Amino acid sequence: MSLGPDATIGVLGAGAMGSGIAQVAAAAGHQVLVTDASAEALEQARGRLGMLLEREVQKGRLAADAARGLSERITWAPGSAGEYGIFKHCALVIEAILEDLPTKQTAFRRLEAEVGEDCVLGTNTSSLAVTAIAGACRLPGRVCGVHFFNPAPLLPLVELIPGLTSAPSVLGPLRELLERWGKVVVLATDTPGFIVNRIARPFYGEALRIYEEGIADKATIDWAMRELGGFRMGPFELMDLIGNDVNYAVSRSIFEALHYDPRYRPSLTQQRMVEAGWLGRKTGRGHYDYAEPTARPVPSGDRASGQAMLDRILAMLINEAADALFWRVAGREAIDLAMTKGVAYPNGLLQWADELGAGTVLGRLELLQQEYGEDRYRASPLLRRLARSGGRFYP
Numbered sequence: 001m002s003l004g005p006d007a008t009i010g011v012l013g014a015g016a017m018g019s020g021i022a023q024v025a026a027a028a029g030h031q032v033l034v035t036d037a038s039a040e041a042l043e044q045a046r047g048r049l050g051m052l053l054e055r056e057v058q059k060g061r062l063a064a065d066a067a068r069g070l071s072e073r074i075t076w077a078p079g080s081a082g083e084y085g086i087f088k089h090c091a092l093v094i095e096a097i098l099e100d101l102p103t104k105q106t107a108f109r110r111l112e113a114e115v116g117e118d119c120v121l122g123t124n125t126s127s128l129a130v131t132a133i134a135g136a137c138r139l140p141g142r143v144c145g146v147h148f149f150n151p152a153p154l155l156p157l158v159e160l161i162p163g164l165t166s167a168p169s170v171l172g173p174l175r176e177l178l179e180r181w182g183k184v185v186v187l188a189t190d191t192p193g194f195i196v197n198r199i200a201r202p203f204y205g206e207a208l209r210i211y212e213e214g215i216a217d218k219a220t221i222d223w224a225m226r227e228l229g230g231f232r233m234g235p236f237e238l239m240d241l242i243g244n245d246v247n248y249a250v251s252r253s254i255f256e257a258l259h260y261d262p263r264y265r266p267s268l269t270q271q272r273m274v275e276a277g278w279l280g281r282k283t284g285r286g287h288y289d290y291a292e293p294t295a296r297p298v299p300s301g302d303r304a305s306g307q308a309m310l311d312r313i314l315a316m317l318i319n320e321a322a323d324a325l326f327w328r329v330a331g332r333e334a335i336d337l338a339m340t341k342g343v344a345y346p347n348g349l350l351q352w353a354d355e356l357g358a359g360t361v362l363g364r365l366e367l368l369q370q371e372y373g374e375d376r377y378r379a380s381p382l383l384r385r386l387a388r389s390g391g392r393f394y395p
Helices: 016-025 037-059 064-072 099-114 131-135 168-180 201-212 218-228 237-240 244-257 268-276 302-324 332-342 349-356 358-372 379-391
Strands: 009-012 033-035 074-078 090-095 120-123 143-148 157-162 184-187
Touching: 009 016, 016 033, 016 064, 016 074, 016 143, 033 037, 033 143, 033 358, 037 064, 037 074, 064 074, 074 099, 090 099, 099 120, 099 131, 131 143, 143 168, 157 168, 157 332, 168 184, 168 237, 184 332, 201 218, 201 237, 201 268, 201 302, 218 237, 218 302, 237 244, 244 268, 302 332, 302 379, 332 349, 349 358, 349 379, 358 379
Parallel strands: 009 033, 009 090, 033 074, 090 120, 120 143, 157 184
Antiparallel strands: 143 157
């Protein structure tokens, strides 16, 4: 089946990611079918999209006819008993449901029983093995990871992740389709966390460590990363936006999948917040209290200590990017593109490393390892190699 402009697209799951993906596909002119086990979730998604389109029209960013056409191209169909028959004539179905392997495997078995043999099946998993999801299928070659970033209509990046059994003939047409949708596509290997979620772990984890050590409060750490580092949001602000439950689950999944490597150990502080139900903006309380009226904590504004915190977190981020390149998770251009387009980092991490010098970054890591005696701070072999030779990530 062709993945051309006339292809019908299916989306399984009407949460924030699923409804966002449906909007992207419909904006590109496709007929889109969305189903979810919850009729309430479908209705909420339909309502959210209607309000969003109305706001875009009011602000003059979208013509009324275009908004109406986009809305009419999406069919919201209840699937309370896992009834995936509506996807029978789809060329592509993208799954965006609970980040749980058995749940996804069950969904893919049910999907495969309903769709045509030439239908491509995509999973929007952020950290689970694409190969394991495909393993539930009779025709695993049709399955590929298609990881969008939230909100899907606004963030341009999509990680395209072939599993071990993904057919090469699926990748080209799928990439062409995503690029027609206006997405920046990067190819990643089927490793835990892929590119962005793996490399970004220290942005959260090291910030939590700095807080747990009592070096600085959360507001000051956020201030340092924003004002001195140029990041759009600080780590605690971003965790509250993502949801501490989601962020912690991804951290734990990557930690376990990488055989409990101490570099990826989740934070006990974040675990306790999840247990308390302090999930962030969506619950009104997370690292910050969003109840009104509440004054936000004031950062200390000490530039020297702020720079030291930025240097520590940035060294860990660069080390992760170097290790991802060393272990062939992705190419250097894809790594830097993923971090700037997927999570809006102010600079590609490997480019940043070249600006600072590999020796400078290595020195920061070695000081941390000497102080703490933890394997958490071990340097990537590639970073060590470049520091010894005076080499660069980019020629």
